[in-house]
Each structure stands twice: as structure tokens, then as C-alpha cells.
Amino acid sequence: MAVHTANAPAAESAAKKESKLAGLAKFRELGLLAFILLLAIGVQIRNPSFLTIENVMDMATNTAILSILAVGMMLVLVTRGIDLSIGATLALSGMLVAQIVSASAGFSPLLAVITGIGIGTVCGLVIGGLVAWLGVLPIIATLAMMNIYRGFTYMASDGKWISSYQMPESFVGIATSSVLGINTLILIALFIYIAAYYFIGHTRTGRQIYAVGSNPESAKVTGINEKKILILVYTLMGGLSGLCGVLWVSKFASAQGDTASGYELSVIAACILGGVSIAGGSGKLSGVILGAVLIGILNNALPMMDVSPFWQKGIEGTIILGAVLLNAAVKRGVERNHLLRRRI
Template structure:
């Protein structure tokens, strides 16, 4: 066999081995993220002995519940190659309407308030879905415009005034502070939502269609999947989660104001990216976004405990996100190269 052929074969095998390793990293990246979270938690515990206390862990999980709910909706949007920048404004709008309702009608059933927030959010999300799926606007343009519109509506209906805790009945505040079956209500709501959507994503035709639209839109159309309907669905779901989160947010912090959750959409997107959701679409796991949300929750809790300057906290979070994106990109590139080499062989 000619020497150059042997050399080429050896190089091909070497590249295949490297790419296979990257593929394995990509396959089990959640384990790597979990290991990083554990190492980070242990390191912080050495610096501050109260970090892993039962009380602090419970606070971290509770504070991460709303973020994890929103990250689930954002994952569905990102999987379809979209993005939603309006969720912070939807949170503010639904939260403000809910706060106004309970301050006016003190005996209003909390479940009706939650339902009201979800309906408001779904309507807002459906508007995004129509602009994107029917009119054909780019997701980033449509949701950016809607973000400003909803924020303006929130300031208008509030008259620029806050609604504080003394104006809210205890039944409303207890939505976020109360417990059911020994669990904080926020945690319980998040668990129920995740179990429901784990089934939808992994065991229903709709779940498969959502990923099909994101991974290969042309093939999805050929196979009869109605892309417009799927896009409308995921943005409506995202809006519903944002509306629900608005009620939970106001209940948790016992305050409603026009700039509530301003910029929070970027934190939600960051949780998805840290969890391995691909911005290019077609890729994302529930286990990943749970871990991504937990990592951000740990950072938000640990950095103040370590007396890190608030000016550095945002920078450190941004650096971690940047590293995660770079790793995801390199690993994904290796996986694609590996698949290409296998087809050639």
C-alpha cells in the first residue's frame, strides 16, 4: 500500500477518534455541567460555611423556580430557531394586572389570579407567534418591538405607580410563600410543569414536530408538518409561562412596578445556553436547562456571600456564559465533523 495512502488513513482514523471523543462529551455534557456545579458549590462552601445550609439551599431552589419555568419555554422557542425578547415585559404586564386585581378585589381566589396571568401571557405570546409565523417577521425583530409595546402598556395602566405589599391580600402573597405537601408552592409548580412538558416533548407527536421544525425546516415541510402552527404554539406557550411567572414574581416580591423583570429575558436565554440549548435550533434537553438554571441560581446566591463586588458579579456571569458558548460551539463542530467522516467512510 502506498505510503501516502497509509498516512492519510492514519490521519483519518486519528481525526475520527478525536471527533468521537467530542461526540461523547456532547452526549454527556450534562454530567460535566453537574460536576462543575458540584465543584463550584464545594468551593463556595469552603469560603462561606452557610452556603450549603438547608435554609440557603431551599432559598436558592425557590429563587430559581421562576427562572427554570421561563427557561423551559425559552428552550422550546430556541429549538425552533427563534428567540423571545418580550418575556420580561409580559412578566411586568401580567404581574401588574394581577396586582391591580387583587388590590381592588381582596377576596379574589388566587387560582383565578394565576389563570388570569396565564391567559394574559398566552395572548401576548400568540401575538408574537402571529407576527412570526403568519406575517413572516424575524423573531428578534418581532419580539423586540413587542417588548417595548408591552412595557409601555404596563407603565400606562400603572400610571407610573407601584403596588406594594400592604395593598395585597395574604392569600395572594401566599401563592409564592406558602407550602403544599411540604414544598414551597413555587417549587411544586415548577415540578408539575416540568413533568408535564417532559412527557409532551419526549412522548408526543407535537414534541417531535417542535424539534423537527428546528433541526430541518425544509424536511419538516416535506413531511407535512405545519411550521406556522408549531411556531404559533411555542410562542403562545412561552407567553403563558411568562404570564404565570408575572403572577408568581409579584406574589414572591410583594411588589408590582412598571420596570419589573427588565432585562430578565437575557438571564433566561443564558440559562438555556448554559444548559446546552443550541441557538441554531433543533437541540436542547430539559435536564440541561434545569442544570443551567441551577448554575445561575448558585452564582446569584454565592457571589454576594463571597463579598464579590456587584460590578464584578455581572461580568463573572457573562464570562461563564461566554466560555459555555465557546465549548458548545467547539464540541458541536466536532460532532458535525465526526458525522461527516463517518459518511465518507
Template sequence: MTDTLLVEPSRKSPVQRAVSTLFTSRESAIALVLVIVVGLATLKTHSFLFSDNSWRDLLLAPSILLLLATGQAVVIITRNVDLSVGSTLAIVAYLTGRLFVDNPGIPIVVVFVIGMVVGAGLGVINGVLVGYGRVPALVITLGTLYIYRGVVLSWAGSNRINASDMPDGFLSLGTKTVLSIPVLTVIALVVLVLVGYYLHTARGGRELYAIGSDPGAAELYGLKVRRRVIGAFVLCGALAGLAGVVYAARYGTISSGAGQDIELQAVGAAVIGGVAIFGGSGSVWGAAIGAWLLITINRALPILGVQDFWQQAVVGSLIIGAIVLDRALAARRTRKLIRARDSS
């Protein structure tokens, strides 16, 4: 008998398993959509991808949302959500400007560290209220969204920080490149790799998935659920703080309206990228691709002649479709488990 072309899953080589994963994962599907969007926009307007600044902008524009989506993905994996990241970004962005105004000559690295520490502190507040208060994260972070935004509104008022108030060395981070890749994008990618590596290799990262899959079972198993959830919010806040510093370097002008509504984009990017809104599954890689897709769609759809209303409708449809797909896949897995149990 001739050898069959079909290979049993258990006998697949590592290369075959990698190829199979590549063509069946949610991340690959979203990446394909991203490539199609870029291709259609480039066919319509050649300069979308091949002008002097288009390539740099294509990489630079998603850097802030990528940082927020990475932190948001970690929180959502634990079956929570953080709606306060946009307000945290605003506080840290304005703080960044004030640090340069009030402390001339302050090292740029110190500003980055202070921004992340402040963001982490705001994340601690969210985490403690969720972990110890036993109140849904949606409610807690909706409240802190308004509280944090109120703080920056009271602090900044109608004032704003201008580019002239900050050192050229800091502002140049928004335009510098390394091997044709913007520095701010490099920062976002380094963070993405570190967080992704932690989630998939460290015990603490794997425990976050277990908590999101079934918090009650995780607690009975002896996992430190409360501590892990607080840690997820701290990480999310720290990355929102980093995004605030990056925002200041990227735009140069900072007002109390910085980061308005970007928290919804962060949640949308994570969900579109395959992070299950009900927790327990997904990856920061998918969230990053989702962030790139959202930003690229906003740039590409006007070029393709799509009106503003339909631009928003497309993004909303992607989010709804991602949630429906997650539920359908979860139901399918449940039916398979039931059939396997009944047949055994």
C-alpha cells in the same frame, strides 16, 4: 484470551449507557459546576447552605427564572428567541395585583389561569408575527419587549401594588413549603417535568427539534412548521404569564419595573444549560440547571469576595463559552458525518 474491560457501545447494558450519558451530557457538566459553586460558598460561609432559611432560599430564588428559562428553551429549540418575556411577566404581575384589588374574593386558581391566558395571548402575537410575517424573532420580540413594557408603564405609571392589597392566602404561597420544598419551586418543577416529557415523548415535541435543526427540510417533509413555531411562542408566553403570578406571590410588591432585564437571564440560562442558540438541540432540564446556576452564582460570588464587575463577567463568560462549545461540537459532528460518507 481474557475478556477485555472495554465494552463496545452497541453491547453496553442499559445501566452502562445511562452512566455514560450522565458523565458526558452538558446537563451533568453544568450540574457539577453548580455543586462546586455551592460547595465553595458553603466552605467560605457555613450559613450559605446550613442556616434556617438558606436551603429554602436556594430552592425558592430560581423558581421565577426557571419558568422563564423553560419556555425560552422551547422557543430557542425552534431556532427562535423571545426577548419579550420580562415585559410579559411585568404585565401579568401588575394584572394579578389589580385583579385582587378590583375583585375582592376572586379565587386564587382563577388568577393563575387568567395570568397564563394573558401571557399566552401575548405569545400568540409574537408567534403570528414571526410565523406569518417571516421576520426574525430577534427583531419581532425586541419590538414587543418595548411595546409590552410601554403598556405596563402606561397602565401602572408611578403606582404600585402592595402586599396589603392582596389576600394572605395568595401571599402565603411565597413562603409555604411541602416537605421542605417551597410551593413556588414545586410549581416550577411540575411545569418543567410536563414540558420536558412533552418534548421528548410527544410527536409535536420531536417536531420542534426537527424544525430547529433545519426549518426548510422540515417544511419539505410536510411538518406544520408555522403552527409549531406559533405554539412554541404561546407556551413561552403562558409560562411568562405564570411567572408573573408567581412574581406577585413571591415579592408582594409590584411596580412597572417588575421583571426588568430578566429576559436576558432567561436566554442566558437556556444557552448555558446546553440549548443550542442555533436551534435543534438541548433540553429544558439543562435550561433549568442553567437558571439555578445563574441565580446561585449571583448569591455566591459576593460571599467569595468577587466584585460586581467580575460577577457580570463570569456570567458573560459562561454564555460565550456555551455558544463556542456548541459551535465546536456541531463542527465536530459535521466532520464525522463527512468522513463516514467518504469512507462508505
């Protein structure tokens, strides 16, 4: 009885700590949103043209592609994986589709989008096969395929660019047109968000993705096909990369071999800022979208504040490092308190 009495305060203290840490993990999106608002206000004070309708819409369109890719990367990270090939996949699909539409002016914009998604899906399927069936580590498989896809892009283009004058107006209009005053890129991104929200929260497969990332061994015991899930997430990532390849080329009216080089780092950064754990098993769509918005604001605001490009990367890296450390601290704290409660 004495032992129980002695342990009671410790148990109560552990429960309070766990509650606080769980609350921090649960509501970190609110903190991220508050930071975004404070940053926007601070930039607006320095440069009154920051929050103009024109600049806000420009930021939204520039962030749309990043946020679409971040949705796919979130699913990959949740399964304890990573995909470093998305920039190369984007470039390859964008280049091939640009060559098709430049050679055939009557090529339907919808068919161009479908073609880009198809090319990206095949690229993602190859990576999924390497990871799921051959057991290649995700970082190795995607790094290798990144170089292969980038090489294919240079081979297909023969080192040449495809510029706006070679593309039909209907193709360029994919990313530059608007519906009810809203840019098409933003509408496509919203559609992707809604589809992802339903898929993650209201389908069995969506729940299985998190189960595989949380505890692969337990997932196997419950009958979840881990290989199928891994192939699925990398294929989805590839498909979204293919879609963004078409959107990128349409938006910037240019296709070249080094398109989106290094862009995968910004996508991963958006996910980490949004609270996706690199250890797998956790991540929220709302957080990822906010992370993408923050990256978009930084990319737009820092040049407007006359911050050196070298400092821009340093500031972005510092914020990302802080987010990683916060994620790690929250996770360690929750696990430590769970362990303490079990001992008590």
C-alpha cells in the same frame, strides 16, 4: 484496493474523534453538574452558611421562576428563534393581576393564576403570529413587543406601584405558602418540569418542534406545519411568562412597571449554559434545569463572598461565553467529522 487501505486509518481516526465529540455533547450535563458541585463546595469553604437548609431553600425558590421561564425559552431556541419580551410579558401580567386582586380582595388565587396565564398566552400568541404568519424575524418581533408590553404596563399602572398592603394575604400566599414543608413555587416548577418532559419526549408535537429547528425544509417535506409549531412555542412561552408574572408579584409582594427588566438575559443564559444551541434543533431539559441552577447559585453565592456587583456580571458573562464557545466547538467538530467520513 490501495486507496481503501490508505483511507482506512483516516476513517478510523475520524470515527474516534466523532465518538469523543458526540460523547462530550451527550454527557456535558455531567460536566455542568460537577462544576455546580465544585462551585458549591468552594463557596461553602469561604462561607459556611451557604449550604444551610435555609439558604438552600431560598436559592431553590429564587431559581424556580427562572427555571420555569427557561423551559419555555428552550422550546423557542430549539426552533431557531428567541424571545426578548418575556420580562415585559411577565411585568404586564403581574401588574394587571395585582390590580385585579387589589380591587377585589375575594378574588380566588387559582383564578388569579389562570388570569395571568391567559394574559401571557395572548401576548405570546401575538408574537407567534408576527413570526409565523408575517415572517418577522424573532429578534425584531420580540424586541418590538417587549417595548410595547412594557409601555402597556406603565399605562395600566399610571406609573404607580402596587405594594403588599394592597394585596390580599391569599394572593401573597401563592408563592409563600408550602405543602409538606416544600414551598409552593418549587412544587409548581416541578410540575412544569414533569409536564415539559412528557411533552418533549412522548408527544408527536414535541418531536416536531425539534424537527423544525433541526431542518425546516425537511420538516416541511414530511408534512410538519412549521407555522403552527412556531405559534405554539411562542404561545407556550407567553403562557409561562404570564404564570411567572403572578408568581413574581406574589413572591415579592410588589408590582411595578420595571418588574423583571432584563430578566430575559438570565433566562437565555440558563439555556445556553444547559447546552441549548442558539442555531436550533438541540437542547435537553435536564441541561436547562442545571443551567438555571448554576445561575441561581451564582446570584446567591457571589454576594455571600463579598464579590462586587460589577464583578458578578463579569463572572456570569465569562461563564456564559465559555459555554457558547464549547457548544460551537462541539457542533463544528461533529459536523467536520461527519463530512470527513462521507468523503472517505
